[in-house]
Amino acid sequence: MGRQGVVLMVRDSAEIMARAPDWQAYMGRSLPTAPYLAPDAAPRGSFRRVAVLDGVPRLYGYRKLPDYHLTFVAALPLDEILAGTQRQRQATFATMAAMSLLLAAMAWLILRSVRARDRAERALRDANRALSLAGSVFQHTMDAVMVTEIDGTIVSVNPAFTDVTGYEAAEVIGHTPRLLRSGRHDAAFYRALFEQLASTGSWRGEIWNRRKDGQSYLEWIRISLVRDENGKPLRYVSVSNDVTELRAGDEHLRHLAFHDPLTGLPNRALLLDRISQGISVAQRDGRGMGVMFIDLDRFKPINDTLGHDVGDQLLQQVAQRLSQAVRHSDTVARIGGDEFVILLEQVDDGITYVNLAEKLLASLSRPMLLGPHTLEVGASIGIACYPGDGDSAATLMKHADAAMYVSKASGRGAYHFYHPGMTAQSVQRTAAEPGPAERAAE
Ligand SMILES: Nc1nc2c(ncn2[C@@H]2O[C@H](COP(=O)(O)OP(=O)(O)OP(=O)(O)O)[C@@H](O)[C@H]2O)c(=O)[nH]1
16 A cells, blocks of 8 residues: 555545544544535545645545445555556555455444444433333322232332322331231132232222221222233232222212202102112012101191291201101101101001001101290101002002091091092092102102
């Protein structure tokens, strides 16, 4: 290659990437005016010029490698070309060719390692990003997360877990989830849970647990088995939400749907359901049951003279007195206005109804103290019994109402058992003025 021959690898950015000889002295230096870097430069060519960096006039040959954004350049000093013999020139070109090959191989190796490094860095960056995303979700999710070993030892919990349970991470790590048990589930419950977890790798459902302060709470929980890359069980991850308030809200709504808001007694819908259930049980057991329809006497004047609020308080007192007069297993319902119904189950003899009806009439006719007022009302009662007076909730209600109407008609403050002749009277009354009792029974 002679004393001043050179080979170069130049980036499209004009930076010298490799040079022989004197690699280190020229690495990174820039050749912005090199003709082969001109936008319209041919892919290969030759030219003559005085080198920018060392001032030696040379004859240059180049070839662009667009895929690598590089140009490969070889140059011989003009004086050596002109002075040398043919043999010298051949030797020089042979050396240059060998150098060029060497340089190209080095450049290729460098590029390959640079690309491999770029790829590795990109993969690492992606993995780090995914990890930090997972970490951020773990930290900030509203779901309580608990990670355990396969033997149940807790290895990690998130801040939401601490919010729900009251336990800091340090207080639970190394323990097992038994720490949270509320005692509301039996051993069979946990056995079934673990069996499903072992066979399917997941479990979901509701569990009553206990917070650090001793309070029980209901959580909706999903537990999943996590395996390693070889499929070997590695950890359990449980994600849960505290649904105690949600459940309480549901129960409150359900209570509202089936109870009278003024007295708290079951409403007509719940009563009809209980009568239907009672009929099924009575049928199965061959027992009797009955329905007592109670309508207050002269309640309207109290409302009209003292106001609705006082009327409300009176209805509440009536509800209390009725509830106190019956057995725990009986149902006292308010089905509208001043109408109440008692469902008596497992009663086979008429005397039980007679005794209760008299007890109720006596109880309701006792004066009621409502603030400054001492009020007196009475009641009219109608009784219909299963199976003799009907075998459906609607029929029993209708017949008890008809019997109650007879009590009203007979002067109030009385009770009557239903008998078929009463239906005609009731039909006449219904035609004249449909009452809430009929509506309730339909
Ligand atoms: N305070 C109060 N009054 C109600 C409520 N629902 C219905 N009422 C009233 O209860 C009364 C029921 O009417 P009736 O049964 O015909 O009145 P009554 O004076 O008892 O008539 P008899 O049964 O024939 O003796 C009506 O005045 C309704 O406005 C309620 O929730 N609160």
